[in-house]
Amino acid sequence: MTVAAAAHPPGALAELRGWVAVAAASARANVAYRATVAASVLSNVTLTVLRGYLALAVWEAQPGLAGYDTRRAVTFVVLGQALMTTFAAFGGMIDVPGRVENGGIVIDVARPFGFLRWWLAREIGRAAVFLVSRAVPAGAVGVALFGVVLPASGAAAAGFAVSLVFALLVSFGIRYLVALTAFWVTDARGTLAVSSLTMTFFSGAVLPLTIFPGAFGEVARVLPFGAIVQVPMDIYLRPAGGTGIGQALAFQAAWALVLLGASGLLTRLALRRVVTQGG
């Protein structure tokens, strides 16, 4: 916002500054209430611990379940929980419906920063805060309590880092498309509920997708949702000398492209029919 007021630097630089400003504002808003951040960190750590112990018990009773040994399984569950919160695998978090309902959408549309860009930049800011405040503490607790394994190779570690970016893009794409339905249905709670359920279940956050049997599993593994938790974890847990990192990244990238393309198209349609309610 301060950027708009500043002298207009040319092209790309101005663009970049815009992104940084929006993302930073969003990040600040997400740390604005310290009590809230503290409560979220605490509850996230608690959930991580509980799920970690549960995984430990299950895999001790049934070693090798879903193709993971116990330490890998716990790693999957603990880091998966961290990814789930950072990338909002439970859906929502993009408040277009709220803006449509309270009329604030008019302001969003009137902003000289693209609508899609605005929300994506905000998501980047939010995810950065969540990564630091939710994922890192949960991961640290995981390392301390459960002996979470580290990536077996530099390639796996680098691939994991890249895959996080794609995970965010895919998660954003899905949630943004869902949020845009608010332009067509007066009450987006329905679509939100559907998406929330589907995303959570098929992202791999509830159960590793590798545990799903037969054709059900086959389908689950090609849907975009897996790109949010399952694929990054696959890359992370890839054994030394393992292949297919490039393929996994390509899978994510393809979905990210498709979803963002669709987002762009739908944004144009949506903005053509800004209906606001009340006065």
Next chain:
Amino acid sequence: MTAPGQEPTPPRQRRPPPDAPTGGLTSGDLTPAGLAPAGLAPAGLAGASAGPGSEIVIEAERVRKTFVQRRRIAGQRLRRERIDVHAVRDVSFTVRAGEIIGYLGPNGAGKSTTIKMLIGVLTPSAGRLRVAGLDPAHQRIALARRIGVVFGQRSTLWWDLPLRDSFELVRHLYRVPPGQFRANLARFVEMLDLGPFLDTPVRQLSLGQRMRGDLTAAFLHDPSIVYLDEPTIGLDVVSKAAVRAFLAEKNREQATTIMLTTHDTADIEQLCQRVLVIDHGRLGFDGDLATLRERLGGERTLVVDLAAPMPPLTVATPGAHVIRVDGPRQWLAFPARASAAPLVAEIAARYPLVDLAIREPPIEDVITRLYTTGPEPRPAAEPAAN
């Protein structure tokens, strides 16, 4: 319900609204009251005298509300400082049954905060509040049955339901007897012209229509006190007039005590017998409008029509001087506290006077002056006038 001794107050409403088009000399701001000797409040304006001797329904004693806000320190990314915002400080006043009180003040003065404390939405940080004999924060539910609230910016209606259903709900929540409900609803629908919208979901109503719905909902249970926080905000002239007429009518009919905040000076001029002015959380004035005008001084204007165009008049009356000449018409300013009589007499004696009118300083000016002079050292800063 009707307070004893509640006579219909001589209608302030008889004055045409100041936002009516002003044309010639005989326009709306010709106030007969202006001809009264200075210092004497025009009849019917002395708000504090409404329902003399009637019971006190609102009592605020050194009420205070402090919010803790956290702000980022300029230049520092993460450090934050704690700031105490004294939204309301040591405010004391009393309101008698049947009064219409205008609660004025610039943005952020603490008006909404005071109203919220009076309803029981906010708990005061210090001080004592009694509304209808109850402590709002601790006896909220009992109090809620006796009061009505309208927030101009916020609807109390059910967003997704037709207006009619919202009213039905109010009836059950407030336990309004069926007969009273039917009679009230029929009456209000007629007064506020709500008939066509009764079956429309609230979310599809325009601001003005919704506000009339909110007003109806607030009065359905015949509350004895009604608070309105900016009830006319964003409304057009017609809707504003409807809201004002409705409030005046309810006040006259049932001696409903009304307290409203507004930034619209016409609301004050037409409705309020008494005004409270708050600034930076402190009560700066409590009294009627005429007293306010008088205390703050300023100038009144005498407009004279002469038989023929003349050069600017020279008058001997102290403080009077010509401020504008337009053909045969001339405008003379003179101190608001002084009587107009000597000036009129002098002009009538020395010049060919055809017609004359006196204009009060516009209420906007008075209020602006009040806000800009600051809250503290001000002659008007005197506790309750009654």
Next chain:
Amino acid sequence: MASGKTGPVAGVRRVREARGVRGDRGAGAVRGVRGIGGLLRAEARAYMLLVRVAFREAAQYRTSLALRSLTEAAATVLDLAAIGIVFAHLSALEGFSLAEVAFLYGTSALAFALAEAFVGPVDRLGWHIRDGRFDVVLIRPVSVLVQTATMAFSPQRVARVAQPAVIVVVSCLALHVHWTPDRVLLVPAMVLCGAVLAASAFVATAAVLFVAPDATVAVAASTQGSALAARYPMTVYGHHLALLLTVVLPIGFVSWLPALHVLSRPDPLGLPTALRFASPLVAAVAVGLAALAWRAGVRRYRSTGS
């Protein structure tokens, strides 16, 4: 659309009319004398009224309602599938047989589902406060809790009770337990007390939102966490954590401790047997604490500047 005459509201009206037109003037004192019973009845009536309104509001958006109902059904199926997938691979967990684990899972899930059905929406409080919609709640003559618990009440949450109820019934049939009267009675009693405990936890944590309205996600996560913790044998979490979850946070009283009696098992944590029957007491204390927390929260409500 139904007119005001035939809507669900009308039923309540009939009840009121049957009770006669009683002037409300001076009724305050009388109401005080009628005491807590009368108060509870009045609150229950307001609760039902507002739930009906919520149903009606939901019915305004048919597509959304249909979608949400479908989702609810799908969620139940997927949830069952997830449990099925896990249990299919397990024969026992921490020395508890599959049927025993299912019994624990079902009773605690049912308790939480019941609590969710009654007071679930309280965790939305933060949203209402942030958009400034909460001032309106405080001007109505109905308790804040009743209004909050019914705001955005979704009809489907009632249906969420079905799935755990089925698990309870199936697991009871599969258990090899000698069903003495005390055991039979203990099952509904533990579900009821568990529901009260869970509801108290919901309300108490939601009270935090009065002070930190942005903590909605954290509050939701904490209820989710306690629901998760209650579902499996406490020993899963290791000795220390299990003690913490049983004695300090009363999660163990939701179903773990009473279930030990039903399953006639020794306590792996070595706690006194009497604790297995202490759930009603613990629930009563929890209700008291939740009420205190809620009141303190309402008093600290600071509205929004507008």
